[in-house]
Amino acid sequence: MSFIDLIILFFYFGLFFLISYFIKDKIEKERDYxxxxxxxxxxxxxxxxxAAETSALTFISIPGVAYATNMNFLQLTFGYLxxxxxxxxxxxxxxxxxxxxxxxxxLEKRFGVKTRxxxxxxxxxxxxxxxxxxxxATAIPFKLLLNIDYFYAIAIIxxxxxxxxxxxxxxxxxxxxxxxxxxxxxxALISLIYLFSLLPTESFSSEFFLRKINLVNFGLKGSFxxxxxxxxxxxxxxxxxxxxxxxSHGTDQLIVQRLLATKELRxxxxxxxxxxxxxxxxxxxxxxxGVLLYLFYGSxxxxxxxxxxxxIINEVPSGFKGLIIAGLxxxxxxxxxxxxISLSSSTVMDLGKLFLGKDNVKLLNSKYFYKGVTFFWTIxxxxxxxxxxSASKSAVEIGLSVASFTYGGLLGAxxxxxxxxxxxxxxxxxxxxxxxxxxxxxxxxxxxAWTWFTLVGVSISMIVGITATKIxx
Numbered sequence: 001m002s003f004i005d006l007i008i009l010f011f012y013f014g015l016f017f018l019i020s021y022f023i024k025d026k027i028e029k030e031r032d033y034x035x036x037x038x039x040x041x042x043x044x045x046x047x048x049x050x051a052a053e054t055s056a057l058t059f060i061s062i063p064g065v066a067y068a069t070n071m072n073f074l075q076l077t078f079g080y081l082x083x084x085x086x087x088x089x090x091x092x093x094x095x096x097x098x099x100x101x102x103x104x105x106x107l108e109k110r111f112g113v114k115t116r117x118x119x120x121x122x123x124x125x126x127x128x129x130x131x132x133x134x135x136x137a138t139a140i141p142f143k144l145l146l147n148i149d150y151f152y153a154i155a156i157i158x159x160x161x162x163x164x165x166x167x168x169x170x171x172x173x174x175x176x177x178x179x180x181x182x183x184x185x186x187x188a189l190i191s192l193i194y195l196f197s198l199l200p201t202e203s204f205s206s207e208f209f210l211r212k213i214n215l216v217n218f219g220l221k222g223s224f225x226x227x228x229x230x231x232x233x234x235x236x237x238x239x240x241x242x243x244x245x246x247x248s249h250g251t252d253q254l255i256v257q258r259l260l261a262t263k264e265l266r267x268x269x270x271x272x273x274x275x276x277x278x279x280x281x282x283x284x285x286x287x288x289x290g291v292l293l294y295l296f297y298g299s300x301x302x303x304x305x306x307x308x309x310x311x312i313i314n315e316v317p318s319g320f321k322g323l324i325i326a327g328l329x330x331x332x333x334x335x336x337x338x339x340x341i342s343l344s345s346s347t348v349m350d351l352g353k354l355f356l357g358k359d360n361v362k363l364l365n366s367k368y369f370y371k372g373v374t375f376f377w378t379i380x381x382x383x384x385x386x387x388x389x390s391a392s393k394s395a396v397e398i399g400l401s402v403a404s405f406t407y408g409g410l411l412g413a414x415x416x417x418x419x420x421x422x423x424x425x426x427x428x429x430x431x432x433x434x435x436x437x438x439x440x441x442x443x444x445x446x447x448x449a450w451t452w453f454t455l456v457g458v459s460i461s462m463i464v465g466i467t468a469t470k471i472x473x
Contacts, residue, residue: 001145001146001318001321001322001325002318002319002321002322004318004319004322005318005319005321005322005325006322007322008319008322008323008325008326009322009325009326009329012183012326012329012330013160015179016164016176016179016180017163017164019175019176019179021167039171039261039263040170040171040174040258040261040262040263041262041267042262042267042268042270042271042274043271043274044174044175044178045174045258045259045261045262045267045268045271046270046271046272046274046275046278047177047178047181047182047275047278048173048174048175048177048178048181048258048334048338049249049255049258049259049271049272049275050181050275050278050279050282051177051178051180051181051184051330051331051334051335051338052177052254052255052258052334052335052338053248053254053255053279053335054181054184054282054331054334054335055134055137055138055331055332055335056137056138056141056328056329056331056332056335057134057137057138058286058331059184059187059188059286059308059327059328059331059332060141060305060306060308060309060328061304061305062283062286062287062290063286063287063289063290063293063307063308064290064303064304064305064306064307064308065287065290065304066212066286066287066288066289066290066291066293066294067290067291067293067294067304067307068290068304069232070211070212070213070214070291071212071213071214071215071284071287071288071291072214072215072216072217072232072233072237073232073283073287074215074280074283074284074287075215075216075217075232075233075234075236075237075238075241076231076232076236076237076240076241076244076283076451077237077241077276077279077280077283077284078237078238078241078280079237079238079239079240079241079242079243079244079245080241080242080244080245080276080279080280081245081273081276081277081279081280082238082241082242082245083241083242083243083244083245083246083249083250083276084245084246084249084272084273084275084276085273085276086242086246086250087245087246087249087250087272088268088269088272088273089269090418091246091250091251091414091418092250092259092265092268092269092272093265094106094418095256095259095260095268096264096265096268104116104117104119104120104123104253104346104350105349105350106414106417107119107413107414107417107428110417111413111417111423111424111425111428112425114425114429115413115425115428115429115432116350117350117351118429118432119251119350119410119413119432120253120346120347120350120351121351122406122409122410122432122436123252123253123346123410124343124346124347124351126406127252127253127254127339127342127343128343128377128380128381128384129384131335131336131339131381132380132381132383132384132385132387132388133384133385133388134335134336134339135154135157135158135336135381135382135384135385136150136154136385136386136388136389137388138157138332138335138336139153139154139157139385140309141309141328142156142157142328142329142332144309144313145309145312145313145325145328150386150389151386154382154385154386155382157329157332157333157336158336158340158378158381158382159378160333161333161336161337161340161378162337162340162374162375162378164176164337165337165340165341165374166371166374166375170257170258170261170341170345171261173337173338173341174258174261176334176337177334177337177338179330180330180331180333180334181330181334183326183327183330184327184328184330184331185282185285185327186323186327187323187324187325187326187327187328187330188285188286188289188324188327189285190320190323190324190327191289191308191311191312191316191324192285192288192289192292194315194316194320195289195292195293195296195311196292198296198315199292199295199296203295204295206295208294208295209291209295212291212294212295213288213291216234217230217232217233217234218233218234219233219234219235219236228448228449228452229448229449230449231449231450231451231452232451236449236451236452237451239452239455240449240451240452240453240454240455241451243408243411243454243455243458244407244451244453244454245276246411246454247407247408247410247411247454247458248407249272249275250411250414251407251410251411251413251414252342252407252410253342253345253346254338254339254342255272257341257342257345258271258338259271259272289308290307290308293307293308293311296311297311312324312325312328336381339377339381340374340377340378340381341374343377344370344373344374344377347373347377348369348370348373405436405439405440405442405443405453405454405457406436406439406457407453407454407457408435408439408453408454408455408456408457408458408459408460408461409431409432409433409435409436409439409457409461410432411454411457411458411461412431412432412435412457412458412460412461412462412465413428413431413432413461413465415458415461415462416428416431416461416462416465416466419462420465420466420469422469423465423466423468423469424469426468427465427468427469428465430464430465430468431460431461431462431464431465431468432461434460434461434464435457435458435460435461435464436457438456438457438460439453439456439457439460442456
């Protein structure tokens with residue numbers, strides 16, 4: 001990296017530290033820290049949702065997907081939008097009845113405190129596992145770009161995220177995430193424009209280009225089983241993507257926290273649907289970069305995930321390189337900051353009274369306590385990510401799929417509470433546990449592609465839950 005690239009990076013870090021300082025409010029209780037006093041604009045919330053689900057791994061891997069295959073991945077994003085529309089219509093109204101502080105408050109209200117705590121514990125374990133791996137994976141390009149050890153790359157990302165999330169809680173995280181969205185989109189657009197300038201005009205009429213920009217895969221060449229084994233068919237994308245989005249945006253505290261921070265239901269619904277539209281255009285941008293990378297390089301003897309980083313290091317001139325790396329940092333830090341603050345909110349609001357008791361309300365409302373919890377989860381994420389320094393590729397893939405196969409149980413518990421009025425807490429817990437154990441078998445035996453994990457998990461949960469309810473009757 002040149003001197004001007006480093007100046008751009010330092011300016012970038014300084015800018016969002018200043019923004020986080022000036023937007024912070026006086027924090028008097030956990031409601032201010034974790035819900036931003038419910039004063040977040042729906043437009044800012046929508047941008048922060050997209051930034052939170054866009055990690056550096058997404059930034060470098062999605063172009064690699066199109067480089068290695070084509071743009072079929074984009075089919076998933078239409079499923080993502082459908083899933084968010086369903087969440088907006090059926091799940092969000094439940095969250096805005098009364099004073100709910102987390103996604104899992106609904107489960108306590110519908111079933112009981114045990115279900116809320118079980119869901120929160122599952123969320124915490126899966127979020128720590130998935131984001132511990134994501135933090136490690138995020139450190140890979142920074143190790144290459146900055147020529148530093150993995151430990152320092154991991155620590156820099158984690159502590160920068162901790163710094164601004166602890167200043168003003170969710171309000172700092174949401175506003176900074178909105179800024180991060182524009183930063184990494186700018187980095188992606190610079191890459192796209194620069195790639196265009198490097199390619200001859202005839203490249204865009206070549207057979208390779210037309211094959212690469214193929215968007216739809218109907219999956220009609222084989223049997224139905226072949227279809228569900230392929231994650232990038234139209235059916236897998238629309239159905240699997242919709243259920244995955246229903247779970248991630250309807251039951252995951254990382255996202256729901258941002259929706260609860262808006263003032264009212266209507267604004268939360270606008271935020272989540274708008275984020276789905278943004279995601280389609282964002283992934284189209286990342287995938288098209290991958291297509292252009294193939295036109296530029298052809299077939300290279302390296303992992304597809306490394307292609308974009310290789311291009312940034314070797315082809316992009318100074319100045320532009322700094323802006324693109326700033327975008328990479330933006331994608332990385334927004335995800336980790338969101339993870340830290342959502343883990344902290346679930347710990348304090350869902351589990352705090354379980355371990356500290358109702359007599360310790362003063363401690364639970366202390367800003368030093370919940371900032372301490374935020375620091376604790378930062379250290380845990382760093383510690384978990386270090387386990388993957390010597391991990392094989394399969395270990396990383398397993399870690400990244402953890403959230404996918406537990407989402408089914410979470411979504412199933414929520415749907416059971418909405419659909420079945422007779423279902424009790426024991427039914428919900430049994431359904432939740434059955435889904436998790438069932439998904440362990442499905443994932444281990446590789447019965448379906450990862451895009452179907454959530455639907456299978458929901459199906460197991462609903463069948464067990466409704467059956468348990470009828471047996472009791």
